Amino acid sequence: xxxxxxxxxxxxxxxxxxxxxxxxxxxxxxxxxxxxxxxxxxxxxxxxxxxxxxxxxxxxxxxxxxxxxxxxxxxxxxxxxxxxxxxxxxxxxxxxxxxxxxxxxxxxxxxxxxxxxxxxxxxxxxxxxxxxxxxxx
Amino acid sequence: xxxxxxxxxxxxxxxxxxxxxxxxxxxxxxxxxxxxxxxxxxxxxxxxxxxxxxxxxxxxxxxxxxxxxxxxxxxxxxxxxxxxxxxxxxxxxxxxxxxxxxxxxxxxxxxxxxxxxxxxxxxxxxxxxxxxxxxxxxxxxxxxxxxxxxxxxxxxxxxxxxxxxxxxxxxxxxxxxxxxxxxxxxxxxxxxxxxxxxxxxxxxxxxxxxxxxxxxxxxxxxxxxxxxxxxxxxxxxxxxxxxxxxxxxxxxxxxxxxxxxxxxxxxxxxxxxxxxxxxxxxxxxxxxxxxxxxxxxxxxxxxxxxxxxxxxxxxxxxxxxxxxxxxxxxxxxxxxxxxxxxxxxxxxxxxxxxxxxxxxxxxxxxxxxxxxxxxxxxxxxxxxxxxxxxxxxxxxxxxxxxxxxxxxxxxxxxxxxxxxxxxxxxxxxxxxxxxxxxxxxxxxxxxxxxxxxxxxxxxxxxxxxxxxxxxxxxxxxxxxxxxxxxxxxxxxxxxxxxxxxxxxxxxxxxxxxxxxxxxxxxxxxxxxxxxxxxxxxxxxxxxxxxxxxxxxxxxxxxxxxxxxxxxxxxxxxxxxxxxxxxxxxxxxxxxxxxxxxxxxxxxxx
Numbered sequence: 001x002x003x004x005x006x007x008x009x010x011x012x013x014x015x016x017x018x019x020x021x022x023x024x025x026x027x028x029x030x031x032x033x034x035x036x037x038x039x040x041x042x043x044x045x046x047x048x049x050x051x052x053x054x055x056x057x058x059x060x061x062x063x064x065x066x067x068x069x070x071x072x073x074x075x076x077x078x079x080x081x082x083x084x085x086x087x088x089x090x091x092x093x094x095x096x097x098x099x100x101x102x103x104x105x106x107x108x109x110x111x112x113x114x115x116x117x118x119x120x121x122x123x124x125x126x127x128x129x130x131x132x133x134x135x136x137x
Numbered sequence: 138x139x140x141x142x143x144x145x146x147x148x149x150x151x152x153x154x155x156x157x158x159x160x161x162x163x164x165x166x167x168x169x170x171x172x173x174x175x176x177x178x179x180x181x182x183x184x185x186x187x188x189x190x191x192x193x194x195x196x197x198x199x200x201x202x203x204x205x206x207x208x209x210x211x212x213x214x215x216x217x218x219x220x221x222x223x224x225x226x227x228x229x230x231x232x233x234x235x236x237x238x239x240x241x242x243x244x245x246x247x248x249x250x251x252x253x254x255x256x257x258x259x260x261x262x263x264x265x266x267x268x269x270x271x272x273x274x275x276x277x278x279x280x281x282x283x284x285x286x287x288x289x290x291x292x293x294x295x296x297x298x299x300x301x302x303x304x305x306x307x308x309x310x311x312x313x314x315x316x317x318x319x320x321x322x323x324x325x326x327x328x329x330x331x332x333x334x335x336x337x338x339x340x341x342x343x344x345x346x347x348x349x350x351x352x353x354x355x356x357x358x359x360x361x362x363x364x365x366x367x368x369x370x371x372x373x374x375x376x377x378x379x380x381x382x383x384x385x386x387x388x389x390x391x392x393x394x395x396x397x398x399x400x401x402x403x404x405x406x407x408x409x410x411x412x413x414x415x416x417x418x419x420x421x422x423x424x425x426x427x428x429x430x431x432x433x434x435x436x437x438x439x440x441x442x443x444x445x446x447x448x449x450x451x452x453x454x455x456x457x458x459x460x461x462x463x464x465x466x467x468x469x470x471x472x473x474x475x476x477x478x479x480x481x482x483x484x485x486x487x488x489x490x491x492x493x494x495x496x497x498x499x500x501x502x503x504x505x506x507x508x509x510x511x512x513x514x515x516x517x518x519x520x521x522x523x524x525x526x527x528x529x530x531x532x533x534x535x536x537x538x539x540x541x542x543x544x545x546x547x548x549x550x551x552x553x554x555x556x557x558x559x560x561x562x563x564x565x566x567x568x569x570x571x572x573x574x575x576x577x578x579x580x581x582x583x584x585x586x587x588x589x590x591x592x593x594x595x596x597x598x599x600x601x602x603x604x605x606x607x608x609x610x611x612x613x614x615x616x617x618x619x620x621x622x623x624x625x626x627x628x629x630x631x632x633x634x635x636x637x638x639x640x641x642x643x644x645x646x647x648x649x650x651x652x653x654x655x656x657x658x659x660x661x662x663x664x665x666x667x668x669x670x671x672x673x674x675x676x677x678x679x680x681x682x683x684x685x686x687x688x689x690x691x692x693x694x695x696x697x698x699x700x701x702x703x704x705x706x707x708x709x710x711x712x713x714x715x716x717x718x719x720x721x722x723x724x725x726x727x728x729x730x731x732x733x734x735x736x737x738x739x740x741x742x
Binding site for chain 1: 378
């Protein structure tokens with residue numbers, strides 16, 4: 001059986017020694033529990049911190065959205081006001097006159113009593129009844 | 138032990154061991170001492186802050202971040218029957234100044250700039266800008282959005298723009314007396330704004346919690362919010378076109394006759410819904426304080442009373458017919474003048490009309506004839522009828538300050554026989570215009586008198602859960618047959634006054650249809666105006682017309698009242714043209730087809 005008798009390089013040998021010595025450092029006896037507790041506390045603190053940060057961020061986002069809502073509500077009410085002003089009959093009359101419209105005169109009005117004539121008229125979109133005689137089959 | 142030392146020795150052979158530095162002991166002690174001192178200082182400071190000054194600092198912190206911020210409700214919207222907005226709340230920016238942040242050298246220039254933008258005197262603005270006694274002063278409230286934008290572009294550090302709710306009346310003076318106004322404290326004054334102030338205003342809420350410097354809530358802190366409850370929305374019975382027409386005609390009539398004022402009311406006698414109500418002078422509720430208090434705080438159509446004059450004769454005839462004191466064929470002798478209780482009572486021209494039946498009493502508007510009819514009816518029956526027609530008591534309409542009128546009732550302390558006789562032609566009795574319309578509505582509606590109302594429905598703020606107003610029968614003062622008889626009489630009466638309108642048009646000054654195509658019932662009246670010291674105003678009167686159309690199955694009762702016209706003291710001349718124009722437009726607007734048989738020669742157009 002061939003045996004390599006060549007010595008390992010000093011750096012590799014050092015690493016090996018350190019690896020072998022590692023458990024010695026981890027042997028903390030009672031201290032390991034303390035460290036564990038600190039770790040858990042840190043973790044919990046971190047969770048709380050992240051959660052609080054997240055809530056605060058969302059809170060400011062809500063606040064910003066509420067401000068936006070108020071601004072939009074104000075804008076909407078301004079538009080409603082403009083619509084309401086535009087519905088003023090005096091304004092409509094002036095606008096109609098600007099467009100060249102004039103009030104209807106009495107002789108331009110025709111009253112048609114549909115119930116008495118029995119003619120219910122033609123529905124919008126319906127085809128007019130044909131006056132041509134029916135075609136021969 | 139040997140193994141251990143061998144193991145420890147191996148690394149030393151293969152790798153360089155860290156060089157151990159030995160610090161002098163005193164240096165370590167010195168560092169520890171400094172740390173201890175620092176820690177001690179921190180502990181002391183913590184103790185001071187957390188224990189000694191705990192209560193004080195906690196209070197201070199709470200004051201800074203704990204706030205109760207009020208949540209203001211939005212005042213409800215008022216609309217007409219078609220949903221057009223008559224009154225609404227809009228947030229507008231108001232301009233405030235912090236004088237300490239204003240560069241005093243530039244203040245005069247800034248005052249001039251602001252003056253041009255907000256429409257105030259520069260001296261007034263400069264006074265606010267240079268006031269060093271106050272931290273925060275208002276300059277202008279409720280700016281137009283465009284003006285606010287221009288002020289923002291000035292980027293002046295001492296100027297602040299803050300939103301405030303502003304009551305806006307987009308239709309201006311339309312139906313202003315009915316709607317009322319809202320004062321600077323947000324309370325309604327007059328009209329629906331005043332009557333429904335609490336309901337329209339809503340209930341304030343609040344948010345209690347922690348807020349940062351920018352007034353933003355700190356969400357992670359506990360908070361308690363009581364939301365504001367917005368005011369209710371009110372839909373009125375007013376029809377926009379009818380309101381527009383009566384206001385236009387009232388304005389024209391007042392200007393034409395240089396009158397002091399006037400009122401027009403349009404009521405649907407089938408339900409009691411008020412379709413239009415206008416009184417001159419008008420006012421713009423957007424700037425109500427530019428007008429006298431009497432103008433913006435009262436609604437003369439409801440709050441003021443007047444002696445109805447000859448329009449009251451229809452009630453006189455109704456009372457007698459209902460009491461079976463006389464019939465439609467009963468004749469009374471109109472001698473022009475009669476003497477009762479040492480007083481001379483006469484017709485308007487003291488002229489005699491001879492034997493008259495009740496129809497002719499109305500036709501000629503005979504005071505003496507009405508007086509005779511009242512004598513036949515007797516005070517007990519007459520005042521019973523007045524009570525059933527609603528005189529002497531408020532109608533109960535949803536408008537503030539309504540007057541019930543003045544009736545010297547039979548059996549009461551102020552009753553006297555002479556007064557009873559003059560009541561026959563509408564003197565010595567006072568009624569509000571709305572009371573007159575309500576009473577005429579009973580004649581138009583086959584004897585069923587409906588209670589007038591102005592609110593179609595009241596809805597929650599989000600327009601859900603609406604409560605409509607149900608029409609209420611206020612009484613049945615006369616039988617349907619009596620109502621029909623009086624309606625026929627009033628058609629003749631209306632046609633008798635038609636020549637005032639149509640005579641100049643067709644040259645015919647005889648009786649003709651007042652509103653061509655329709656049977657309209659009406660009675661004119663000229664009311665004397667009582668003076669404070671007793672007696673009547675010798676110079677001026679109130680001209681009025683009370684009627685309805687169509688005569689059978691009426692859709693509208695209309696009262697036109699013109700106060701103190703300067704060019705014509707008779708109601709016929711001042712009020713009948715307005716009544717005719719209004720009724721003509723209303724009947725066409727209601728799409729009631731005219732009857733070609735009811736058109737007199739020369740009335741075709």
